[in-house]
Amino acid sequence: MYEVLEEKGKSSLILPGEYGYELRRMVWNNSIDKKPACISVCESEEDVVQAVKFAKRNGLDISIRSGGHHVAGFGVCDGGLMIDLSNMRKVTIDENRQVALVDGGARAGDVDKETQKFGLAVPLGTVSKVGVGGLALSGGIGYLRGKYGLTCDNIIAARVVTNDGDILDVNEVSHSDLLWAIRGGGGNFGVVTRFEFALHKVGPKVFTLDVMYDYKDAKKILEKFNAFVLNATDDAIAINLIITVLPPAAFLPESLHMKKVIMVTGVYTGDIEDGEEAFKPLQQLATPIIDQSMVMPFTQVQNKLDKMIQEYVNVYGTSLYFQELTEEVTDAILSKIDSAPVPSVLFQLWALGGEMNRVASDATAFAIRDAKYALLVDTMAMPGEDEMCELWTDSVYNRLLPYSHKRASYLNGIGQGEGLARLAYQENYNRLVQVKKRYDSDNKFRHNHNITPD
Structure with a gap:
């Protein structure tokens, strides 16, 4: 069927129907159901070289899987060669x-x-x-x-x-x-x-912000959050505002099951004592439901949200940048949240600034260096909800696009779409x-x- 993959290194070529094919082609987003012609599981750089040459000899497109975590499922392709790097983790x-x-x-x-x-x-x-x-x-x-x-x-x-x-x-x-x-x-x-x-x-330890509020205070919280961001120092700008409906999970108190909440999380990258003082305004945006802000190992911070990001569910995602949270923008965001067709929606508003915005827009390919916020929206669809969730997620993008910064999206947080790359890269x-x-x-x-x- 194909010219043989040269046996250098330890790579293996998996064809449809063979052991491991179904597992290897799976990515984080279960709505992606692409079927590569073959999968090359690479253990070394030489394996990658041979896989690329194999694809060229056989006229195959190439997809590259690292973590398989992009909402668009770019790591897997239909009818091409999937180069799987997931064993190369040194x-x-x-x-x-x-x-x-x-x-x-x-x-x-x-x-x-x-x-x-x-x-x-x-x-x-x-x-x-x-x-x-x-x-x-x-x-x-x-x-x-x-x-x-x-x-x-x-x-x-x-x-x-x-x-x-x-x-x-x-x-x-x-x-x-x-x-x-x-x-x-x-x-x-x-x-x-x-x-x-x-x-x-x-690190190894940092001061982390982790406070939860009732969604009923959303407008007031967003106003105060915006005021904080406008004056935040480099050490304090890494803060995220998350709006979601909490699942009926065992790790949550029963009183919080299916409750719509706002979580404000962040890491202070300077001295711990300074972080405790700097983040106080964000712990007083309204009356907290829970405040778990504390000093913890940086490694623990980095995996704290893992349990909120379910794997192997059907996900539809979108993203846009914003320059400011005007009342009009805030109202538009909240109106879309209120119209969500399912409870399993994750709205994330990431504050931007500091060093990432001091890099010139043409110094790297990444062009959006003057936005104040990145909005990421993920909608998790249960069986039978896919069309409804996909349409609603697209409607969020279309509703907010006129208010967005340069009509650009954060490409790590949005599915496939015509013209998205041009808008993201701007003059680059x-x-x-x-x-x-x-x-x-x-x-x-x-x-x-x-x-x-x-």
């Missing part, structure tokens, strides 16, 4: 250079576990199970964004396998155009088998097209928010 700390060497299939939790042994951290996301590769290549907005920028800002070098199977050492001197592009430009240019990330002094898009032409002119790496070489 993390090595170079303490002298203050650099983390991270394999392309590592999860955020893998990185945190190793870096925190040295009291160091890479700016990552807010969930430990997310794949570092996908997160970093399209931005990476996490708890360290105000102090140390985005994940992509901290990529100092990488190893990239091109669509010809060549291995490139990418850094400021060698293939600097590609380094610029992978700092936010997604998986459009090749398979990143290893990242080198800058490390920063964080044409430069990305030129890099795409140089490294992937036939668009083999198209299963992403695609930058076409045309």
Whole structure:
């Protein structure tokens, strides 16, 4: 059926019907049901090279799976070769250079576990199970964004396998155009088998904000939250406001089951004592239901939201940036929340600023450097609810788009959509097209928010 995959390294090729195929093609979002022609499970960089060459010989598109955590399910494709990096999870700390060497299939939790042994951290996301590769290549907005920028800002070098199977050492001197592009430009240019990330002094313990309010106070809370964000320091800007209906889960008191709440979470990246004082206004936005703000290990902070992000459920997601929370914007957001067709909706409003916004918009591919908020909405559909949830999620995007900042979305938090890449990359898009032409002119790496070489 296909020309044989050269037996170098330890990779295995799994075909439909063979053991492991169904499990390997699954991604976090269960609504994604794509069936690759074959799956290459890679254990090494050489395995990736052979997989890419195999795809080229057989005329197959390529999808790249790291953590499989993107709402659009970009890690899996129909009828192509799925390159599965999930066994490549090695993390090595170079303490002298203050650099983390991270394999392309590592999860955020893998990185945190190793870096925190040295009291160091890479700016990552807010969930430990997310794949570092996908997160970093399209931005990476996490708890360290105000102090140390985005994940992509901290990529100092990488190893990239091109669509010809060549291995490139990418850094400021060698293939600097590609380094610029992978700092936010997604998986459009090749398979990143290893990242080198800058490390920063964080932890091992930090002051964390974790307070829950009743949704009935939403408007007042949003007004006060906005006022805090406008004056927040770099150490205090990493705060997230989450609106959801709590599930009837065993880890929650029965009185909170199915209750609509607002959670305000965050991490203070400076001295612990200063954090306790700085976050007090956010603990007094209204009368708290629960306030679990405390000092805790940074590794625990990074996996605290894991239990809220269910795996293998049908999810529909959207995202937009905002410059300010005017009364009109707030009313529009709350009206959509009030019209949610199912209780299993997660609205997240992430405050932006500090170091991530000081980077020039053309210094990396990631172009949105002046927004004040990123809104991410995930709707979890139970059986029979898919069409309704998908339509409603799209309606959230359409309702809020006129108020959004540059009509742009955070690409790590939105499904596939026409024109989303152009809007996200703004003036950087044409430069990305030129890099795409140089490294992937036939668009083999198209299963992403695609930058076409045309």
